[in-house]
Amino acid sequence: MDKVTKPLRFLDVFAGCGGLSLGLLQAGCQGVFAIEKNDHAFETLHHNLVDGKRYQFDWPKWLPRKAMACEELLRNYGPELDAMKDNIDLIVGSPPCQGFSTAGQRDPNDPRNKMTEQYLLLVEKLQPRYLAIENVAGFNIRFEAEEGLNRSFNASKRSSYADHIAGRLVDLGYSVSRGLVNCADFGVPQNRVRYLMLCERDHTQDVARTSLFQNLINYRSEFLKRKNLPSTRKISVKEAIGDLLVTGKKLVDNTDSGVKGFKEAEYQPPVTLDCYLSLMRMYAPPAAPNSRRLAKHLLATVRYFEKVQEVCRPGICMSVAERKKLGTKKHSTTLLHGDWPAPTITTLPDDIVHYSEPRILTVRENARLQSFPDWFEFKGSYTTGGKQRKHQCPRYTQVGNAVPPLLANAIGEILNTLCSSELSIDELATRSSGDLTNMEAEKSSLFAVV
CATH class of the missing domain: 3.90.120 (DNA Methylase; Chain A, domain 2)
Structure with missing residues (x-):
């Protein structure tokens, strides 16, 4: 891997008030633009991070600095997005999953299902090297296929919404690693178990690499040490x-x-x-x-x-x-x-x-x-x-609704290090191997690979 000195450039989709963006900026990454349709949430993000006192996004001149939906971005700025292909290193954010929720009616016409297609279209257009998707712990709950559910979902023969997204990303050329993480393991004073998918665009020379998700888990101890936080107990x-x-x-x-x-x-x-x-x-x-x-x-x-x-x-x-x-x-x-x-x-x-x-x-x-x-x-x-x-x-x-910035910070540091280091991903994993051998950590940081 060639050494890169410029910061990792990211796009935040379904950004909310900016928890993910804040953590990435704290890790030394550079925000390019963020997509959030709610005016109040975007106002918070804009005030602090887009044109903030501490951080500023490298916002493109062609894109208005306002709240908008992903659908509006794709509809009105398709050519501009095409021109940005390979200029975005990372897309973060997760499309809403309520349309596929076991608590709902699983209506194939639910407009929230379309947000998934919009997200995948944006990934296909920009083809970033990395993706980071965060969602609720139940994101990967299995369920039986139902008559009338979205045909593309049924055809995939996958058993959960997370499986569906992972399969589509594999089809787009990404390796996908995923699992559950307790935010409290990364210094957040909250037992907030979330489902993470960390993806990398495939490179044939890296076939034997350790997964991004496992690297995040391995990095825990070093991350806490860098933040001067305890690694043997959780913050109260x-x-x-x-x-x-x-x-x-x-x-x-x-x-x-x-x-x-x-x-x-x-x-x-x-x-x-x-x-x-x-x-x-x-x-x-x-x-x-x-x-x-x-x-x-x-x-x-x-x-x-x-x-x-x-x-x-x-x-x-x-x-x-x-x-x-x-x-x-x-x-x-x-x-x-x-x-x-x-x-x-x-x-x-x-x-x-x-x-x-x-x-x-x-x-x-x-x-x-x-x-x-x-x-x-x-x-x-x-x-x-x-x-x-x-x-x-x-x-x-x-x-x-926000992603805890401390967890996002750890994700950003892992990805930024990979982009700017001559170390292989396996060498990084060895160097930053954490102390997740105790039973409590194993229970709160499950690991699975697709």
């Missing part, structure tokens, strides 16, 4: 958000939401920073981080959360017996355990109750649990509801 909730407690703090008016009547706690940075907070506070301005608006809980809601803290086992999703004691039908509530990583952060603010205060988390606390640094500012409304929920992407949703 208290380590991540303990400085954002409200108790004993003066409450002041919140001003970053554009809505009057909300409060936030005054913020004073800790005098000493532990390893994780050092990362989160790095490059943070003197002003307090944004998105710390507190929910306006009714007294009855506060009393309910106090009862949750009395009844429920911390760190474990509420059981049937606990729900019965509390008189609630909500299934997914979890009381945080201060000394454990958080459960998966979702888009619903009331899925998680604070470990010591009777309230939901702020957007900033959720962002900390996702490994967004404090200088990263979220834009748009905080919440939404009713009919607007399908069309808007408020801050809680932006954070819940």
